[in-house]
Amino acid sequence: MYTRPERRLLPDPTAESSAFWTGGRDGQLLIHRCRACGRWFHPPAPVCFRCRSLDVGPEPASGRGRVAAFTINRQPWIPGFPPPYAVAMIELADEPDVRLVSNVVDVPVQEMHIGMAVEVFFEQWEDVWLPLFRPATGDAR
Amino acid sequence: MRRVAVVGAGMTAFGEHFGLGIKDLLPMAVSEMAASVDKGLDRADIQAAWFGELTTTDGFPAGILADSCGLLDIPVTRVENACATGNDAVRNATYAVGSGAFDVALVVGADKVRESSARGTFWEWAGLTRDMAWDYPLGLVAPANFALHVARYLHESPATREHMAMVAVKNHRHALPNPKAQLRFEITVEQALNAPVVVAPFGLYDCTPQSDGAAALLLVSEDAVDRYTDHPVWVRGVGLGLDRVMHQHKRDMTTFPPTVKASKAAYAMAGIGPEDVDVAEVHDCFTGVELISYEDLGFADRFMAYKLIEDGVTAIGGAKPVNPSGGLKAKGHPPGATGVAQCVELFEQLRGEAANQVDGARIGLAHNVGGPTAVSAVTVLSNQRD
Numbered sequence: 001m002y003t004r005p006e007r008r009l010l011p012d013p014t015a016e017s018s019a020f021w022t023g024g025r026d027g028q029l030l031i032h033r034c035r036a037c038g039r040w041f042h043p044p045a046p047v048c049f050r051c052r053s054l055d056v057g058p059e060p061a062s063g064r065g066r067v068a069a070f071t072i073n074r075q076p077w078i079p080g081f082p083p084p085y086a087v088a089m090i091e092l093a094d095e096p097d098v099r100l101v102s103n104v105v106d107v108p109v110q111e112m113h114i115g116m117a118v119e120v121f122f123e124q125w126e127d128v129w130l131p132l133f134r135p136a137t138g139d140a141r
Numbered sequence: 142m143r144r145v146a147v148v149g150a151g152m153t154a155f156g157e158h159f160g161l162g163i164k165d166l167l168p169m170a171v172s173e174m175a176a177s178v179d180k181g182l183d184r185a186d187i188q189a190a191w192f193g194e195l196t197t198t199d200g201f202p203a204g205i206l207a208d209s210c211g212l213l214d215i216p217v218t219r220v221e222n223a224c225a226t227g228n229d230a231v232r233n234a235t236y237a238v239g240s241g242a243f244d245v246a247l248v249v250g251a252d253k254v255r256e257s258s259a260r261g262t263f264w265e266w267a268g269l270t271r272d273m274a275w276d277y278p279l280g281l282v283a284p285a286n287f288a289l290h291v292a293r294y295l296h297e298s299p300a301t302r303e304h305m306a307m308v309a310v311k312n313h314r315h316a317l318p319n320p321k322a323q324l325r326f327e328i329t330v331e332q333a334l335n336a337p338v339v340v341a342p343f344g345l346y347d348c349t350p351q352s353d354g355a356a357a358l359l360l361v362s363e364d365a366v367d368r369y370t371d372h373p374v375w376v377r378g379v380g381l382g383l384d385r386v387m388h389q390h391k392r393d394m395t396t397f398p399p400t401v402k403a404s405k406a407a408y409a410m411a412g413i414g415p416e417d418v419d420v421a422e423v424h425d426c427f428t429g430v431e432l433i434s435y436e437d438l439g440f441a442d443r444f445m446a447y448k449l450i451e452d453g454v455t456a457i458g459g460a461k462p463v464n465p466s467g468g469l470k471a472k473g474h475p476p477g478a479t480g481v482a483q484c485v486e487l488f489e490q491l492r493g494e495a496a497n498q499v500d501g502a503r504i505g506l507a508h509n510v511g512g513p514t515a516v517s518a519v520t521v522l523s524n525q526r527d
Contacts, residue, residue, distance in 0.1 A: 011275070042389045043275055049390075069296075069394050071288035072341040073280050087280045087340075089289055089388055099389050101281050101289075114296045130279075 002105035002134070007080030010128050016044045019058035024122025024129025030058035031098060040095035063120035064093040064136060065100070072109045084109050090118060090133055106134040142239035144526060146366045146373035149178035149359035150488035152481075155473030156323045157255045158353040163199040164209040166251050170355035170478075171210050174247075177488075178359060179370040184210075187359075188243040190217045193230035193250035194477040206249060224424065224511020225381070225399075226250065227356070227480020228518035231507075232379040234360050244365040250481030251355035254474070275387065284348060284427065286388075286513040288340040291429030293394035295342060298444035300432055302342055306333035307450045308428035309346040309470060315457060316467025318496045321482075323352050323473035347428040352473030356482035363526075374491045377413070377504070378521035380406030386515040395444075397430075397510050399517035400437035404508070407519040408439075411504075415439030418461065418521075419502040420490050422483035424510045425468040435463070438508060438519075457497055465490065465497040476511070483507035484520060491524040 013021040020043070023030035032044040036053035040061065048056050070088035077083075086104045104118055117136040122129040151173025153166050161169075175182045190212055194202045203217040222229040227250040234246040281289075295301065310330055316322035328346055336344035359369070366373045382402025385391055408414055415438055423438070425431035435446040440461055449455050455463035466472045466486040469479060487505035489495040503524055510517040 043387065069289040069293040071285045071292055072338070073282070073285060074338040074340065077282045078280060081280065085280060087285050087289070089394075097390055097392060099391070101275065101279055101388055103279050114293065 004123055005081045008125050008130065009078060010125055013128065016046065020044055021128045023058070023060070024124065024131060027122065028060040029063040029120045029131055031061040031092070031094070032056055033059045040092070040098045042098045042100065061092055061094045065090040065118055065133070066093070067104065067112065067114055067116040067118060068099055069114060070104065070112050072112070086112050088112070088133065100131065102131060102133050104133045143241060144363040145235045145238045145360055145376045146363065147358050147376060147484065147488050147522065148361050148366060148369040148373050149174045149182060150357070150485040151175070151177050152321055152356035152478070152485045153354050154321045154323075155352045155354035155475060155478070155482070158253070159255065161353070163194070163251050163253055163355070164205050166253075166353065166355035167206055167209045167249060170249060170251070170357040171247070174357035174359055179372065180368065182359065182369065184212070186245045187212060187215060187247045188245050189215050189237060190247040190249065191220055191230045191234045191237075192217060193220045193226040193481060195221060195223070195226055195252050198253045212247070222381075222512075222518065223516050224426065224476045225480065225509040225516045225518035226477045227483065228379075228507055228509045228520045229381060230481060231358065231376070231484055231520050232381060232518060235376045235379050238360050238362050244362045246360045248358040248360060248481060249355065250478040252475035252477040253353040254351040254476070255353045282340070283513060284343055285340045287427045287430055288343055289388065290394045290397075290433065290514060291427065292342055294429060294433055297395050298447065300444070300447040302334060303330060304432060304447045304450050305342070305347055305428040306330040308425065308431045309333045311450070311456050312425060312464050312468040312470040315465050315497055316471035319467050319472060320496065322467040322471055323350050324467070324471040342429070343427055349426045349469040349474040352475045354473060354475040354478045354482070356478045356485050358481060358484055358488070372492050372524070374488050374522050374524055375526050376520065377523045378407035378409070378411030380404060380410065380519045382406070382517045384515050386512060395433065397433060397437050397514050397517065399515060400434055400508065400510050400519070403517040403519040404438050407506070407521045411521040411523070413504060413521065417504050418506045419504050420465060420487065420499040421461065421463045421506040421508065422466060422486055423463050423468065423508045425464060425470045426474060428470065430510065431463065431468070434508060434510065438506065457499065462499045465495065465499055480507060480509045480518060480520070484522065487522045491522060
């Protein structure tokens with residue numbers, strides 16, 4: 001069972017990124033979406049990189065996805081964040097082109113696999129709600 | 142554009158140079174380069190310099206090069222393009238000489254990863270190659286970045302960790318006769334497979350060491366080449382390619398598009414194809430990256446890289462030797478110097494003077510990918526002008 005590490009290095013939310021980092025307060029994974037072309041993109045930016053529209057903003061995504069790739073960190077790279085832990089690229093169910101880098105927890109590292117269905121949960125540190133993932137319960141798609 | 146030739150090449154040994162700063166390594170590499178110029182080099186002949194350095198461990202790079210090498214009367218430009226810095230410095234100098242602006246240009250690359258002047262240097266380095274806000278807090282350290290790509294590559298292709306181990310074994314063996322290499326010892330596939338895991342699927346021997354070092358080249362125009370040598374090595378092609386810095390929208394993890402773009406540009410300029418390359422120095426920062434690069438450079442069809450390493454094609458004695466110097470894996474990887482040092486190796490290969498000579502090599506290719514996988518630079522060299 002996952003226990004939060006002693007310490008996490010935290011991002012410094014900006015005007016663009018604060019929705020992403022604080023959406024967890026309301027249990028929402030907020031991902032930027034373009035209202036002109038309808039496509040999701042990440043990280044958040046003031047302009048859609050696909051169609052150049054300025055009409056963009058955060059919207060709640062399903063929080064479900066699949067592991068597109070992962071690695072297991074076996075060395076103590078970051079003080080207070082003991083290995084082993086899984087760093088994964090999560091392909092969002094809402095838009096497979098959007099891939100979040102996060103940790104997948106609550107699963108033994110040897111059982112991690114590409115294609116695994118996962119869902120988001122949030123871990124609060126000060127004014128940041130880190131979106132982390134764990135194996136999905138029920139049907140992933 | 143005028144033709145451009147390499148007429149001198151030299152480098153320091155790569156390794157842990159705790160006692161030497163960038164300002165010490167630079168003149169060492171430049172002196173060795175000057176000594177390799179067949180008909181001699183008067184320092185006053187050098188008209189401009191391009192200096193590839195990723196971090197500034199001794200202070201302002203262009204000034205340090207001018208100062209430490211006695212080049213105070215020429216323009217010096219610092220080039221920084223992540224791990225593609227070295228071959229991008231070669232590219233910039235090639236354009237300057239090719240354009241007619243200069244006849245004689247110096248290209249230098251240097252870095253100190255084993256820098257001991259500041260405790261935090263390695264972490265500052267890390268910040269240069271990744272987005273601190275998005276990925277790093279979750280443990281996406283530099284090796285993990287490449288590990289995600291290689292994990293997906295192993296998932297989709299027939300390649301296995303054993304094939305990665307074979308790359309490590311080959312490059313360690315190639316480094317043995319190279320006096321400039323950092324890791325001059327042989328390893329076995331079993332050792333590589335049983336080594337401690339760094340970030341899966343990379344064990345210790347899948348990773349480049351951290352290195353300090355410098356390398357230098359002298360580039361001259363076709364009009365000036367006879368003053369320096371009767372055995373020039375021609376810069377036949379250069380190329381640079383980019384991709385998204387972050388992983389979020391990279392749909393295909395099993396290829397590095399910057400390498401594909403950079404090599405296509407370099408092949409087109411050289412008027413050759415991948416089949417014409419006799420020897421290559423490929424960016425094997427991690428063993429799996431060498432495999433993926435076989436495909437991106439056109440040496441192998443998609444997902445067929447494992448066959449090249451299995452069949453010994455890329456070993457010395459094979460049809461297309463890769464990393465005869467030992468590569469980043471065993472020669473070492475001080476990023477700014479890495480690409481320049483690849484060209485030093487090819488200069489020697491194409492003149493038949495290399496420590497680990499590839500018989501009859503006529504065309505060589507040098508390749509960097511970095512940032513972490515967002516930029517690539519490729520240089521094609523040949524002992525034949527056309």
